[in-house]
Amino acid sequence: METVKIAQIAACEGREVELRGWLYNKRSSGKLHFLQLRDGTGVIQCVVFRDDVPPEIFSRCDHLGQESSLKVQGLVRREARSPIGFELSVRGVEVVQDALGYPISPKEHGIAFLMEQRHLWLRSSRPHAVLKVRAEVLKACRDFMEQGGFTPVDAPIFTPAACEGTTNLFETDYFDQKAYLTQSGQLYMEAAAMAFGKAYCLGPTFRAEKSKTRRHLTEFWMIEPEMAFCELAEDMDVAEGLVFYIVRRILERCQAELAVLERDLTPLQKVAVPFPRISYDEAVGLLREKGSDIEWGQDLGGDDETLLSAGYDAPVLVHRYPAAVKAFYMKGDPQDSRLALCVDMLAPEGYGEIVGGGQREDQLEVLEQKIDAHGLPREAFAWYLDLRRYGSVPHAGFGMGIERVVAWLCGLHHVRETIPFPRTMQHLYP
Amino acid sequence: METVKIAQIAACEGREVELRGWLYNKRSSGKLHFLQLRDGTGVIQCVVFRDDVPPEIFSRCDHLGQESSLKVQGLVRREARSPIGFELSVRGVEVVQDALGYPISPKEHGIAFLMEQRHLWLRSSRPHAVLKVRAEVLKACRDFMEQGGFTPVDAPIFTPAACEGTTNLFETDYFDQKAYLTQSGQLYMEAAAMAFGKAYCLGPTFRAEKSKTRRHLTEFWMIEPEMAFCELAEDMDVAEGLVFYIVRRILERCQAELAVLERDLTPLQKVAVPFPRISYDEAVGLLREKGSDIEWGQDLGGDDETLLSAGYDAPVLVHRYPAAVKAFYMKGDPQDSRLALCVDMLAPEGYGEIVGGGQREDQLEVLEQKIDAHGLPREAFAWYLDLRRYGSVPHAGFGMGIERVVAWLCGLHHVRETIPFPRTMQHLYP
Numbered sequence: 001m002e003t004v005k006i007a008q009i010a011a012c013e014g015r016e017v018e019l020r021g022w023l024y025n026k027r028s029s030g031k032l033h034f035l036q037l038r039d040g041t042g043v044i045q046c047v048v049f050r051d052d053v054p055p056e057i058f059s060r061c062d063h064l065g066q067e068s069s070l071k072v073q074g075l076v077r078r079e080a081r082s083p084i085g086f087e088l089s090v091r092g093v094e095v096v097q098d099a100l101g102y103p104i105s106p107k108e109h110g111i112a113f114l115m116e117q118r119h120l121w122l123r124s125s126r127p128h129a130v131l132k133v134r135a136e137v138l139k140a141c142r143d144f145m146e147q148g149g150f151t152p153v154d155a156p157i158f159t160p161a162a163c164e165g166t167t168n169l170f171e172t173d174y175f176d177q178k179a180y181l182t183q184s185g186q187l188y189m190e191a192a193a194m195a196f197g198k199a200y201c202l203g204p205t206f207r208a209e210k211s212k213t214r215r216h217l218t219e220f221w222m223i224e225p226e227m228a229f230c231e232l233a234e235d236m237d238v239a240e241g242l243v244f245y246i247v248r249r250i251l252e253r254c255q256a257e258l259a260v261l262e263r264d265l266t267p268l269q270k271v272a273v274p275f276p277r278i279s280y281d282e283a284v285g286l287l288r289e290k291g292s293d294i295e296w297g298q299d300l301g302g303d304d305e306t307l308l309s310a311g312y313d314a315p316v317l318v319h320r321y322p323a324a325v326k327a328f329y330m331k332g333d334p335q336d337s338r339l340a341l342c343v344d345m346l347a348p349e350g351y352g353e354i355v356g357g358g359q360r361e362d363q364l365e366v367l368e369q370k371i372d373a374h375g376l377p378r379e380a381f382a383w384y385l386d387l388r389r390y391g392s393v394p395h396a397g398f399g400m401g402i403e404r405v406v407a408w409l410c411g412l413h414h415v416r417e418t419i420p421f422p423r424t425m426q427h428l429y430p
Numbered sequence: 431m432e433t434v435k436i437a438q439i440a441a442c443e444g445r446e447v448e449l450r451g452w453l454y455n456k457r458s459s460g461k462l463h464f465l466q467l468r469d470g471t472g473v474i475q476c477v478v479f480r481d482d483v484p485p486e487i488f489s490r491c492d493h494l495g496q497e498s499s500l501k502v503q504g505l506v507r508r509e510a511r512s513p514i515g516f517e518l519s520v521r522g523v524e525v526v527q528d529a530l531g532y533p534i535s536p537k538e539h540g541i542a543f544l545m546e547q548r549h550l551w552l553r554s555s556r557p558h559a560v561l562k563v564r565a566e567v568l569k570a571c572r573d574f575m576e577q578g579g580f581t582p583v584d585a586p587i588f589t590p591a592a593c594e595g596t597t598n599l600f601e602t603d604y605f606d607q608k609a610y611l612t613q614s615g616q617l618y619m620e621a622a623a624m625a626f627g628k629a630y631c632l633g634p635t636f637r638a639e640k641s642k643t644r645r646h647l648t649e650f651w652m653i654e655p656e657m658a659f660c661e662l663a664e665d666m667d668v669a670e671g672l673v674f675y676i677v678r679r680i681l682e683r684c685q686a687e688l689a690v691l692e693r694d695l696t697p698l699q700k701v702a703v704p705f706p707r708i709s710y711d712e713a714v715g716l717l718r719e720k721g722s723d724i725e726w727g728q729d730l731g732g733d734d735e736t737l738l739s740a741g742y743d744a745p746v747l748v749h750r751y752p753a754a755v756k757a758f759y760m761k762g763d764p765q766d767s768r769l770a771l772c773v774d775m776l777a778p779e780g781y782g783e784i785v786g787g788g789q790r791e792d793q794l795e796v797l798e799q800k801i802d803a804h805g806l807p808r809e810a811f812a813w814y815l816d817l818r819r820y821g822s823v824p825h826a827g828f829g830m831g832i833e834r835v836v837a838w839l840c841g842l843h844h845v846r847e848t849i850p851f852p853r854t855m856q857h858l859y860p
């Protein structure tokens with residue numbers, strides 16, 4: 001008998017097939033068992049009628065535990081009341097393993113408990129839907145980059161030096177040296193942009209921040225595009241284009257997942273280009289009007305970001321922050337030396353910063369001064385300075401945090417649900 | 431004037447355009463400069479005729495250093511002698527930055543020197559070609575997996591425990607615990623396969639081996655598919671399918687890159703399915719016939735792998751090794767308790783193991799015994815054991831090392847050339 005996946009069941013109407021999966025839920029009524037079977041591609045109701053199967057099989061179904069693994073044979077029948085339009089009239093059930101005491105019952109559980117059971121919780125409809133959205137976001141990122149002529153260039157994880165001090169870095173013994181886990185592939189993407197014109201990396205990055213907010217993970221994924229012969233305005237265009245492309249893609253392809261998550265689609269449907277662009281100066285003015293006590297020169301805090309983005313349907317691009325609150329490699333604004341040619345993108349609905357980037361300092365002497373002023377070791381940046389010695393060009397890029405984007409699109413409270421095995425200050429297991 | 435990329439130059443015939451890039455090479459003869467300009471998408475010859483440009487521009491071209499960044503304006507002309515079929519008749523040259531003393535001249539350099547200059551060496555035709563092949567291999571992996579119904583599920587990098595002892599693991603302080611950098615996402619993919627049916631991860635993995643061979647990196651990328659309701663034979667089918675798909679894809683799409691690398695295509699063109707499959711028993715017999723002194727029970731060494739694969743045009747699948755030389759999670763062979771239901775795939779031309787995998791132990795009690803027998807801490811594997819408590823099914827998977835596959839396809843001596851910023855015992859910089 002043919003073995004098929006639930007996702008392909010519509011093509012099997014009227015045929016006898018075998019399904020292989022796990023018992024997601026069950027109810028019984030006298031002569032009938034209704035087995036909800038999941039196989040990773042979908043969930044289908046398998047109807048076991050007492051007169052259709054041998055008595056020992058019918059009675060075994062009485063006692064099957066949740067998540068028992070099964071092979072179920074039966075006839076695929078159209079059924080208007082089914083969410084997938086079909087159900088299975090069961091002819092045979094083979095129990096691969098009978099699971100007893102599965103810890104995640106259909107009732108509500110606390111998040112702390114579910115996080116400890118993450119290896120099992122992945123089977124539930126909600127995490128399943130979130131991770132499908134994550135997969136589609138990652139694919140959309142790669143597709144957008146490929147269409148834009150970017151070459152994927154993997155950044156290294158082990159780095160010999162720290163961009164912004166070692167406080168927030170994970171350190172490891174590397175034979176007889178110290179190595180740090182990368183916080184960002186950007187510096188390496190600058191080298192790649194000079195080789196490929198446009199390059200990007202997409203991989204895990206690490207921050208050892210003692211932060212317990214709902215926006216932080218110690219291990220998170222970023223996409224970091226970098227472009228040669230590119231200035232701030234075009235950099236903002238690309239960031240806007242990428243985020244808009246992702247939003248449209250998820251609305252097109254993840255309707256079922258967003259429905260499982262009960263995501264209100266209206267805010268996502270309202271996202272339109274061009275995204276609003278305001279300067280830091282303007283942002284501070286707007287925030288003060290709205291009651292924030294932010295002073296010019298301070299970085300935007302989480303509350304400021306929420307307050308500011310509440311005024312827009314689309315993500316808002318805030319550009320030209322004070323140089324003092326940004327990293328050493330940011331290029332100064334030739335119009336106002338206090339400012340950096342940088343940009344942050346703030347997601348709507350209080351999801352905060354999803355993109356950070358800008359134009360990079362491309363003059364050797366200026367960059368050397370900045371490295372000294374930040375107290376960083378020049379020798380560790382010798383290779384990075386080479387990029388300004390040999391064919392320096394205006395260049396720009398940004399990093400977009402995958403988990404924050406997924407949290408926003410799915411409407412989740414905490415980023416920890418957006419990655420298969422989240423790592424936070426408290427969670428290193430499973 | 432329109433700014434275009436060299437890759438799109440054929441569509442610009444007869445038009446004046448601007449190109450932006452770097453001076454790859456140059457020669458001059460009296461009234462003419464021939465500037466080889468690269469922009470990351472290609473290389474084009476820009477012909478500067480003395481009478482076509484202002485005298486100060488012509489004389490500036492006399493002294494331009496290699497890798498100087500330029501904006502060049504000119505007319506796109508068909509030219510049969512050009513490798514790309516076109517050249518540029520230059521009307522104007524704008525020097526963005528004049529690079530002096532670029533360390534990588536067109537002459538030959540030693541590999542040690544080039545590795546130190548990796549941030550610049552990426553611009554040269556050979557590394558450029560290798561990394562384009564790498565990008566296509568990664569894309570082919572993802573495409574094959576998507577077509578096969580696999581869900582991408584990112585494995586964590588930080589892990590609380592070690593699969594196979596801590597000797598070869600990088601360790602880091604994780605707040606008040608120890609964490610290890612992952613050697614493999616497999617255990618997590620087993621959890622994912624029970625949730626999604628078929629899952630895979632593709633990301634960096636780490637081994638702190640004190641190994642200086644040409645096949646080892648401390649940081650390398652692996653794709654690790656895992657399938658529920660899957661046994662060894664089907665696992666081998668999927669591994670074979672993936673590798674064959676990649677070979678065909680590279681032959682189709684990377685002709686230009688393989689030509690730059692002077693790769694002999696014949697061995698790749700000879701790769702056909704089905705790949706030969708032999709048991710470890712048979713392999714030992716063949717090796718001894720060929721003069722190896724391998725004894726039954728020993729793992730295959732690098733020389734044995736080379737000797738064995740020399741007998742085949744396609745990669746060879748060697749299955750059912752002695753359980754004693756394989757990891758604890760391998761399922762025992764019900765036909766012969768000394769053996770594990772595992773498989774290694776050995777690439778042709780001496781490239782060694784590119785795939786390792788097999789069927790996983792799915793019985794709780796047996797797995798518990800194996801964990802104890804290997805002296806591993808049961809509590810660290812509690813979550814992994816849960817997968818056998820709740821809906822255990824026969825399942826299998828494998829890991830394929832990206833760098834080794836790229837080295838084979840490109841015909842490279844050492845895997846360090848196959849990753850943008852290689853990390854070996856000796857190399858943590860740049």
